[in-house]
Amino acid sequence: MTPQIISKFFARLSEANPSPQIGLNYTNPYTLLVAVMLSAQATDRSVNKAAAPLFSRVQNPQDMLDLGEKSLRAYVRSIGLFNSKARNIIATSRLLIERHNSIVPNKRESLEALPGVGRKTANVVLNIAFGQPTIAVDTHIFRIANRSGIAPGKNVRAVENALDKCTPPEFRKNAHHWLILHGRHVCTARKPRCHDCYLFDLCGWEGKREKRVRTKIRLKNKKQGSKEQA
Numbered sequence: 001m002t003p004q005i006i007s008k009f010f011a012r013l014s015e016a017n018p019s020p021q022i023g024l025n026y027t028n029p030y031t032l033l034v035a036v037m038l039s040a041q042a043t044d045r046s047v048n049k050a051a052a053p054l055f056s057r058v059q060n061p062q063d064m065l066d067l068g069e070k071s072l073r074a075y076v077r078s079i080g081l082f083n084s085k086a087r088n089i090i091a092t093s094r095l096l097i098e099r100h101n102s103i104v105p106n107k108r109e110s111l112e113a114l115p116g117v118g119r120k121t122a123n124v125v126l127n128i129a130f131g132q133p134t135i136a137v138d139t140h141i142f143r144i145a146n147r148s149g150i151a152p153g154k155n156v157r158a159v160e161n162a163l164d165k166c167t168p169p170e171f172r173k174n175a176h177h178w179l180i181l182h183g184r185h186v187c188t189a190r191k192p193r194c195h196d197c198y199l200f201d202l203c204g205w206e207g208k209r210e211k212r213v214r215t216k217i218r219l220k221n222k223k224q225g226s227k228e229q230a
Contacts, residue, residue, distance in 0.1 A: 069087060
């Protein structure tokens with residue numbers, strides 16, 4: 001995909017959603033970090049549901065230590081892998097107090113040194129809490145990057161590196177938000193909505209035209225069936 005097409009690609013994403021927002025609820029950099037840690041292999045909705053009562057009680061690392069791991073598990077037990085996540089959150093909270101004066105660091109190396117914080121989590125925190133132009137590659141972004149041809153790569157890090165190189169500077173801050181939302185609502189894994197996609201002409205996916213034709217035929221038949229029943 002050429003730089004000109006990539007620029008148009010992101011320009012359209014920007015026009016469709018000028019101010020994208022993260023789906024997780026949080027109140028400060030610390031609760032953001034906790035929410036992102038909880039979100040691994042879980043939906044934003046499930047995390048928000050569990051975190052609402054938790055964050056009414058916990059707002060900083062010391063609050064979390066005062067709560068304790070056992071009580072934390074009770075708050076987040078509806079979320080997948082809650083045992084290991086609770087253990088990591090307690091350990092991370094302790095290190096934030098001991099090494100960072102209870103402040104979430106704004107450096108990648110310091111974030112990734114915390115228990116349970118990997119590159120993707122660090123990228124999200126750096127982007128949302130500190131405004132850094134990082135791109136956190138999840139399954140949605142990995143799929144879109146390869147399917148559309150905008151930044152193909154064999155693994156998550158390769159896609160991240162490709163996006164870092166190809167994304168125009170003016171779009172870097174919100175790039176991962178746009179791609180995640182597009183992957184959730186339009187360019188889905190099993191049934192991509194090519195017939196509704198405003199990036200259709202820019203997308204490099206070979207199967208897009210067949211997918212659009214099949215969907216139009218299905219929708220037409222469904223509409224015709226509804227008329228006959230009426």
